[in-house]
Amino acid sequence: MKKNLFNRIIPYFFAISIIIVSIISYNRFIINNDYFVGYEGVCDPNIEKCFIGCEDDECTEEYYYSQIVKYAPDLYSECGEDITDCKEANVCLPSDRNCSITYCDIETDGDSCSTYIEKSNVETEDQLNIVE
Amino acid sequence: MICYLFPEPLYFFLSPDVPAILYYAHIPATIISLLISLYAFWSDRKSLLNRLLLTISVLFSLWTISTLIGWTNIHSNLMIFVWSFSGIILSSIAISCIYFIYVFLEKKDIPTWLKITFIILIIPVFVLTPTLLNLSGFDITNCDAFSFENLSFKLYYTSLGVVSMLGILFLLVRRYHTAVSSFRKQIILMGIGIESFLFSFFGLEFVASYLTRIGVLPDSGLELYGLFGMVIFMIYISILMVRFNAFNVKLIATQALVWGLVMLIGSQFFFIDTTTNFILNSVTFIGTIVLGRYLIKSVKLEIEQREKLEALTTELSAANEKLKSLDKLKSEFVSLASHQLRSPLTAIKGYTSMLIEGDYGEIDPKAKEIVERIMDSSNNLTLVVEDLLNVTKIEQGGMKYDMSKIDFAELINETAKDLSITCEKKGLKLICNIPTDQKYFINGDKEKLRQVLINLIDNAIKYTKEGQIEVNLQINNDKIVLFVKDTGAGISEAVKGVLFQKFSRGDGAKLNSDGSGLGLYLVKEIVEAHKGHVWVESEGLGKGSTFFVEIEREK
Numbered sequence: 001m002k003k004n005l006f007n008r009i010i011p012y013f014f015a016i017s018i019i020i021v022s023i024i025s026y027n028r029f030i031i032n033n034d035y036f037v038g039y040e041g042v043c044d045p046n047i048e049k050c051f052i053g054c055e056d057d058e059c060t061e062e063y064y065y066s067q068i069v070k071y072a073p074d075l076y077s078e079c080g081e082d083i084t085d086c087k088e089a090n091v092c093l094p095s096d097r098n099c100s101i102t103y104c105d106i107e108t109d110g111d112s113c114s115t116y117i118e119k120s121n122v123e124t125e126d127q128l129n130i131v132e
Numbered sequence: 133m134i135c136y137l138f139p140e141p142l143y144f145f146l147s148p149d150v151p152a153i154l155y156y157a158h159i160p161a162t163i164i165s166l167l168i169s170l171y172a173f174w175s176d177r178k179s180l181l182n183r184l185l186l187t188i189s190v191l192f193s194l195w196t197i198s199t200l201i202g203w204t205n206i207h208s209n210l211m212i213f214v215w216s217f218s219g220i221i222l223s224s225i226a227i228s229c230i231y232f233i234y235v236f237l238e239k240k241d242i243p244t245w246l247k248i249t250f251i252i253l254i255i256p257v258f259v260l261t262p263t264l265l266n267l268s269g270f271d272i273t274n275c276d277a278f279s280f281e282n283l284s285f286k287l288y289y290t291s292l293g294v295v296s297m298l299g300i301l302f303l304l305v306r307r308y309h310t311a312v313s314s315f316r317k318q319i320i321l322m323g324i325g326i327e328s329f330l331f332s333f334f335g336l337e338f339v340a341s342y343l344t345r346i347g348v349l350p351d352s353g354l355e356l357y358g359l360f361g362m363v364i365f366m367i368y369i370s371i372l373m374v375r376f377n378a379f380n381v382k383l384i385a386t387q388a389l390v391w392g393l394v395m396l397i398g399s400q401f402f403f404i405d406t407t408t409n410f411i412l413n414s415v416t417f418i419g420t421i422v423l424g425r426y427l428i429k430s431v432k433l434e435i436e437q438r439e440k441l442e443a444l445t446t447e448l449s450a451a452n453e454k455l456k457s458l459d460k461l462k463s464e465f466v467s468l469a470s471h472q473l474r475s476p477l478t479a480i481k482g483y484t485s486m487l488i489e490g491d492y493g494e495i496d497p498k499a500k501e502i503v504e505r506i507m508d509s510s511n512n513l514t515l516v517v518e519d520l521l522n523v524t525k526i527e528q529g530g531m532k533y534d535m536s537k538i539d540f541a542e543l544i545n546e547t548a549k550d551l552s553i554t555c556e557k558k559g560l561k562l563i564c565n566i567p568t569d570q571k572y573f574i575n576g577d578k579e580k581l582r583q584v585l586i587n588l589i590d591n592a593i594k595y596t597k598e599g600q601i602e603v604n605l606q607i608n609n610d611k612i613v614l615f616v617k618d619t620g621a622g623i624s625e626a627v628k629g630v631l632f633q634k635f636s637r638g639d640g641a642k643l644n645s646d647g648s649g650l651g652l653y654l655v656k657e658i659v660e661a662h663k664g665h666v667w668v669e670s671e672g673l674g675k676g677s678t679f680f681v682e683i684e685r686e687k
Contacts, residue, residue: 006244006247007241007247010247010251013251017258018220018258021217021220021258021261021262024262025213025216025217025261025262026213028262029209029212029213029216030209030210030213033209035208035209035212035267035268035269035270035280036268036269036270036280037133037208037269037270037271037272038269038270038271038272038273038279038280039136039271039272039273040273069269072133072208072209072269072270075133076133081133081134082133082134082136083133083136083272084136
């Protein structure tokens with residue numbers, strides 16, 4: 001009897017569990033947008049150590065970016081659905097919760113980092129030497 | 133937030149920016165698995181095995197739908213919502229597979245402790261799914277969540293797939309050792325199918341997502357090839373259905389072949405670019421469905437007829453066996469009854485004989501007549517009992533023949549002399565003029581052959597009202613032919629065919645209501661045991677009859 005009751009309860013148990021999980025997940029992700037959004041932000045290699053990305057598979061054209069992580073509701077309120085051409089997306093505002101901008105670290109990321117700053121520093125030094 | 137570098141999909145699933153293999157891997161595999169599992173479920177809805185197969189297919193379909201959304205959609209909230217269920221779906225598939233294999237092998241439900249174990253293993257996945265410990269975010273540049281997945285959580289539910297693979301392997305090997313040869317083949321087929329599915333599905337899914345996460349692969353396209361594992365699994369399931377009637381499904385090879393062909397042709401639609409090819413493929417698709425249905429119907433009809441025939445043969449065989457045992461039972465009863473009758477009959481004959489011979493003093497002539505009638509009836513009854521016993525011996529294969537070289541003519545003369553008194557009493561003439569210039573030696577059992585002669589001559593006497601009975605011998609090449617000819621009731625054509633069967637009476641049965649119907653049957657059995665042949669000729673009713681016995685001559 002107990003065994004039969006247990007066997008009969010199991011499918012309902014799983015069904016209810018799935019429904020509860022679905023409701024909680026829906027509430028979190030769809031209604032409250034309670035998650036972080038990661039994207040590539042604008043990065044100036046003259047000022048910062050940027051990640052180097054390729055525009056195409058053959059990498060004929062490079063671009064520079066930083067890794068930005070923002071809380072989805074904050075980003076949504078600043079930029080809406082599409083963050084293209086949204087300047088606020090590239091900076092962490094004081095009102096942002098848990099916003100972070102990660103630049104390239106040569107020690108950990110190695111070749112993915114831009115060396116533009118070193119080059120520009122070397123050029124400046126060379127120029128200085130010439131002047132002297 | 134939308135993935136700003138990707139285009140919006142058409143009709144929810146269709147996106148130009150994804151590899152074509154995506155649709156080819158997802159859609160046919162899903163359709164095949166659902167069709168086959170639904171077919172099995174529909175054939176026997178109460179079967180736990182069929183329900184589990186359907187569960188696996190439904191979970192797989194949910195997986196393919198979620199990954200299709202993941203591949204084609206650009207809305208981060210929808211994608212992260214769907215993505216978050218990966219753990220539940222994958223772990224459920226793993227648990228369902230091991231449950232399925234256990235039921236397939238043991239033909240019963242898993243024990244309660246195992247159910248509790250599965251629940252304990254899967255509960256953490258359910259609990260952690262909507263939390264940060266599953267997914268914390270979404271990358272809208274690459275349009276994926278790999279970098280935001282909790283590796284420990286992912287490892288946990290993927291390891292359930294590994295546990296499932298190993299557990300299934302253990303169950304298969306354990307059951308293989310105790311299985312009969314036909315079930316061993318099924319075990320091998322099922323094992324290859326399900327392990328291929330789990331290995332390709334879990335293995336490639338984890339490897340692809342991990343390598344994408346660490347940047348080795350640009351995307352997780354590799355996992356798409358893992359979905360073909362389901363097609364392999366379903367092929368093996370179909371083989372089991374067709375060859376072994378597994379899942380209690382009566383699926384014939386023709387059906388599987390036709391539907392497989394239809395799906396193959398249907399899947400071509402994903403690769404067609406031109407209108408001409410689309411039309412040609414559509415025509416082929418429709419033609420295959422129509423002709424396939426017709427073919428399936430014809431083959432099904434043939435199979436049904438063959439099955440009916442087999443069922444009838446089985447019934448017939450069973451009925452035959454029953455008849456044999458009843459016949460045996462009857463023979464045993466007859467033998468027992470006859471033996472029980474012998475003793476009282478012997479006593480009756482003995483005492484009546486003593487009375488007739490005057491051992492108890494002279495008896496009144498009228499009383500003597502009655503006692504003589506009692507004696508005659510007892511003798512007749514003794515003959516009937518002897519016949520019954522002989523028949524039983526023959527049927528049970530217990531009749532023994534004491535073969536030796538005998539003078540058939542001498543035997544006939546002796547028997548005719550014994551029966552001449554009976555003949556005279558009835559006013560009939562018994563003629564026995566066997567030529568003496570020849571020798572009529574045969575190899576046989578003297579007493580049994582005497583029985584044959586008694587039965588034939590006695591029959592002739594019983595069925596002849598007036599006239600004569602002639603007994604003679606002829607030599608025909610190497611055979612001796614005995615004939616007993618009478619001027620009696622005659623035999624019709626209809627009766628001739630059944631005359632030598634048990635309990636068969638001639639047309640003149642009215643003349644002799646005392647007969648048992650076994651005399652001629654015994655004649656036939658004894659003559660055939662002597663490698664001889666017996667038959668009757670008669671011109672019809674009222675025209676007498678002649679019985680012939682042909683036996684090999686002994687030189």
